[in-house]
Amino acid sequence: MSSHQTRAVSHLPRHEGIGQRYNADWAAILLGAGLGLTIALEVESMSASDWHGVYPVITSLSRIAALVGSYFALVGLVLVARIPWIERSVGHDRLVRWHRKLGPWSLYLIFFHVLLVGLGYAGGDRVSTIVELWRMTVKYPWMIEADIAFVLMIAAGITSYKKARAKMSYETWWTIHAMTYGAIALGFMHQVLTGPMFIGHPLNKYFWLALYLGAGAVILLWRIVIPVARSLRHDLKVDHVTVEGPGIVSIVMRGRHVAKLRAQGGQFFSWRFLQRGHFLVAHPYSLSAAPQQDYMRITVKDLGDHSADLINLKPGTRVFFEGPYGTFVAGKASRGHIVLIAGGVGITPLRALLDEVDHTKEIDLLYRVSSEEELIFHKELDAAAAYRGARIHYLVGSRREHPMTAAYIQKFVPAFADSEVYVCGPTALVERVFRSAKDAGIPKTRIHTEEFEFHAL
Amino acid sequence: MLSKRFALIVGGTIGGLGAVVSITPPQFGNSGGLSPNATPAAPAAATSSAPAQSSTAPAATPATPAPAQSSATTSPAQTTKSAGASGTFTGDVAQTRFGPVQVKITVSNGRITNVTAPQYPTESFRDQQINAQAIPWLEQETIQAQSANIQGVGGASYTSEGFYQSLVSALSKAGM
Numbered sequence: 121m122s123s124h125q126t127r128a129v130s131h132l133p134r135h136e137g138i139g140q141r142y143n144a145d146w147a148a149i150l151l152g153a154g155l156g157l158t159i160a161l162e163v164e165s166m167s168a169s170d171w172h173g174v175y176p177v178i179t180s181l182s183r184i185a186a187l188v189g190s191y192f193a194l195v196g197l198v199l200v201a202r203i204p205w206i207e208r209s210v211g212h213d214r215l216v217r218w219h220r221k222l223g224p225w226s227l228y229l230i231f232f233h234v235l236l237v238g239l240g241y242a243g244g245d246r247v248s249t250i251v252e253l254w255r256m257t258v259k260y261p262w263m264i265e266a267d268i269a270f271v272l273m274i275a276a277g278i279t280s281y282k283k284a285r286a287k288m289s290y291e292t293w294w295t296i297h298a299m300t301y302g303a304i305a306l307g308f309m310h311q312v313l314t315g316p317m318f319i320g321h322p323l324n325k326y327f328w329l330a331l332y333l334g335a336g337a338v339i340l341l342w343r344i345v346i347p348v349a350r351s352l353r354h355d356l357k358v359d360h361v362t363v364e365g366p367g368i369v370s371i372v373m374r375g376r377h378v379a380k381l382r383a384q385g386g387q388f389f390s391w392r393f394l395q396r397g398h399f400l401v402a403h404p405y406s407l408s409a410a411p412q413q414d415y416m417r418i419t420v421k422d423l424g425d426h427s428a429d430l431i432n433l434k435p436g437t438r439v440f441f442e443g444p445y446g447t448f449v450a451g452k453a454s455r456g457h458i459v460l461i462a463g464g465v466g467i468t469p470l471r472a473l474l475d476e477v478d479h480t481k482e483i484d485l486l487y488r489v490s491s492e493e494e495l496i497f498h499k500e501l502d503a504a505a506a507y508r509g510a511r512i513h514y515l516v517g518s519r520r521e522h523p524m525t526a527a528y529i530q531k532f533v534p535a536f537a538d539s540e541v542y543v544c545g546p547t548a549l550v551e552r553v554f555r556s557a558k559d560a561g562i563p564k565t566r567i568h569t570e571e572f573e574f575h576a577l
Numbered sequence: 578m579l580s581k582r583f584a585l586i587v588g589g590t591i592g593g594l595g596a597v598v599s600i601t602p603p604q605f606g607n608s609g610g611l612s613p614n615a616t617p618a619a620p621a622a623a624t625s626s627a628p629a630q631s632s633t634a635p636a637a638t639p640a641t642p643a644p645a646q647s648s649a650t651t652s653p654a655q656t657t658k659s660a661g662a663s664g665t666f667t668g669d670v671a672q673t674r675f676g677p678v679q680v681k682i683t684v685s686n687g688r689i690t691n692v693t694a695p696q697y698p699t700e701s702f703r704d705q706q707i708n709a710q711a712i713p714w715l716e717q718e719t720i721q722a723q724s725a726n727i728q729g730v731g732g733a734s735y736t737s738e739g740f741y742q743s744l745v746s747a748l749s750k751a752g753m
Contacts, residue, residue: 148582152589159590160597167604169709179706244702256703259675261734313734316706320714320730 143209151195154331158191159184161324165317175243182236183317189229190311193273193304194335196222201335202342202442212445220280227277234270262309272303291401301339308332343442351440354378358393358437359415361430364496367422368465369431370408373439378414381444384451385410385472386542386570389443391418393433402442406544406570408468408497410475419496421465448570450476453540455566457482459533461524461553463545464489469570470544471497474504483510484533488522488549524549526556537561544570661686667695668747671739676700678739682719682747689723689753692716692744697736707733715740724748 162184170180199206199219206215234253242252257263278284279296311328312318318325356375364370383389388406392399408419420430450458450473458481460470467487477483489495495514504510513532515522522528530536537560543553550569557567668680676698683691694712698704711733718727725745729737 145582145585148585149589149592152586152591153593154589155586156590156593156595157597160594163594164597164601164603165710167709175702176706179702241702244705255701260703314707316710319707319710319733321710 143205144214147206147210154195155188155191157327158187158331161317161321161328162187165321165324175240177240178236178243179240182233182240183315185229185236186233186311186315187317189226189233190304190307191331192222192226192229193300194331196226197301197304198335198338201339202347202445203338204342207445211447213447223280224277227273230270230273260310261313263314265306266310269303269306272299272306276300276303290403294401305332305336347442348440350381351438354381354441356416356439356441358433358435358439360435361433363431364419366493368419368494368496369422370417370419371430371433372415372417374414375416376414378411378416381411383407383411383416383444384449385474385476386448386450386469387444387446387472388469389416389418389441389445392440393430394438394440395433397429398433399440402440404445406446406469407444407472409472409500419465419468419471446570448542448544448568449473450478452568453477453481455538455540456480457535457539458484459529459536459539459541460485461529461541461543461545461549462487463543463549464494465496466543466545466549466570467497468544470542471500473542474501474510479508483508484513484539485510486513486515486529486532488515488517488524488545490516490518492516519548524552524556526559529553529556530560540566540568542568542570547571662751662753663687664751666747666751668743668745668750670696671742671746673698673735673739675704675735678736678743680719680740680743680747682744682751684751684753687753689720692719694740697740708736711736712740719744724753 162180166180170176196219199215199222202212210218238249238253238256241256242249245252247255257267276297276299279288279293285293312325318328354375354377356373356378359372359374362370362372385407388404390402390404392402405418405420407416409417446469448469458477460473460483462470462485470485474483474485485501487495487501495516501510501512505512511532526536533539536557539562541553541557541562543550543557550571554567554569558564663685665681665683668682670677670679677696678698679694679696681693681695682689693716697708697712699708711730714730715727715737719725725741725748727737727741727744729741
């Protein structure tokens with residue numbers, strides 16, 4: 121019960137230590153410098169004729185939009201390229217957040233580019249924009265590819281929009297989203313072959329090529345070569361599959377030197393099972409137990425088209441993985457009292473996290489499910505309760521019965537305000553608990569969230 | 578925290594842009610390739626400073642290639658070149674997919690001192706913008722190569738091809 125002392129001491133929360141903040145600052149400066157160089161491509165190659173008249177100005181703006189949009193797209197890919205030092209210093213969750221912020225901007229800018237370039241040239245040529253866009257497509261090299269790239273990017277943008285995303289399966293979203301790589305590559309040639317900032321400016325061209333090749337190399341290395349090599353080295357295979365509840369299965373995998381992966385409870389991997397119908401799409405699932413010896417376990421609820429079929433995974437199936445990812449780990453806790461709040465199958469990372477909380481800490485687990493049969497890990501949780509005195513509160517019933525307000529949580533956990541909070545579940549629950557924790561006066565740095573709808577779907 | 582990081586991004590952007598602009602100042606005042614003798618923004622432009630007076634130079638040189646050619650044959654080799662032709666030579670018009678290209682060279686004692694393109698595709702605004710970049714580059718490349726041994730410009734491959742053809746014809750008229 122060190123709560124009084126710790127409250128008095130001002131401290132940095134562990135996940136944003138000084139080193140980490142500096143690294144994120146450096147990343148921001150680097151991002152800015154690259155943006156400056158990108159804008160310079162256009163500025164350097166401009167001449168007076170580029171702003172004499174409305175239409176030349178429009179086409180100049182369209183080129184800046186295209187350059188910056190492409191730059192953002194490349195940065196967006198590099199942010200999620202799993203580069204270890206960036207992952208470590210910035211944190212995967214924050215990288216994904218940045219990726220999500222940057223993505224739409226990239227799309228808006230490229231959209232403006234197409235609109236403005238059509239408008240500008242149409243004005244200069246005194247034809248309609250539609251005619252001009254058509255003329256450009258048929259007349260200039262690599263324009264058809266650029267058009268395809270534009271359509272693919274719009275598709276990726278629309279399907280990533282929250283409301284659209286909620287309506288489709290993870291597999292559909294993933295497939296459309298992965299096409300963005302192709303789109304960005306397809307757009308490259310029309311840039312260097314028809315962009316005035318590259319024509320007759322070899323230095324500009326080398327810079328741009330280096331940017332694309334650099335991004336490509338990083339993605340190839342960290343998203344393909346290294347994950348494949350690691351998967352082969354650790355030789356992970358399905359050991360057995362068990363049913364935990366209605367539509368909920370656990371997959372236990374066994375590999376070699378699993379401890380060397382340094383995976384922690386609360387983290388997730390991107391998994392790819394080498395069985396027909398599974399290997400095309402990778403799925404992110406959290407560990408549902410801390411790794412033990414050479415075993416790892418995930419637990420999945422039937423939500424997408426793919427997860428229903430996981431029950432049919434044959435023992436011995438090879439597993440390719442990327443990871444571990446995530447900063448939803450016990451080590452972040454700065455308080456002596458930990459409150460874990462789970463909604464439905466959101467219990468999985470919390471169940472794993474429970475294995476890792478050190479024994480000096482007090483634990484409360486609030487586990488809300490809508491019906492009794494959805495409760496999983498009953499025995500394991502009860503064992504944790506008996507073994508290390510964790511207080512498990514099973515909250516069975518509707519959202520209305522268990523509203524998860526600050527006052528409601530405090531009924532079970534009177535010292536809620538002075539605890540470290542971990543919450544995982546559907547977005548609605550996560551948002552509700554986040555607000556409640558803030559209402560109770562808990563600073564943001566002590567609230568750790570994991571929306572399983574985003575990566576464990 | 579977010580606004581601070583935003584400031585860092587903006588600072589980095591200004592730094593990156595500023596660095597490039599201070600090293601190679603952009604040629605805003607320049608009207609680009611639309612006027613024949615404008616030099617491209619590339620730093621290499623300095624090497625072609627020789628034809629700076631070029632707009633008046635062609636008038637001073639003999640207007641028709643024929644006498645120049647004959648004078649070239651009569652007054653051989655004071656320079657390192659074997660044939661020191663002088664005069665202005667206009668290449669044949671080369672037809673490209675986007676329009677005609679024609680090259681005019683000014684030669685003084687076997688050295689190409691000025692290159693212009695009286696004709697190049699300007700049919701569409703798009704062509705104008707591309708060739709505004711490409712033509713000065715091709716002109717400059719020719720002066721540097723002192724021959725038709727030019728690389729051409731990526732992104733303006735048709736114009737480059739036409740430019741090359743017309744240049745070859747102009748050079749042959751100059752006996753080079």
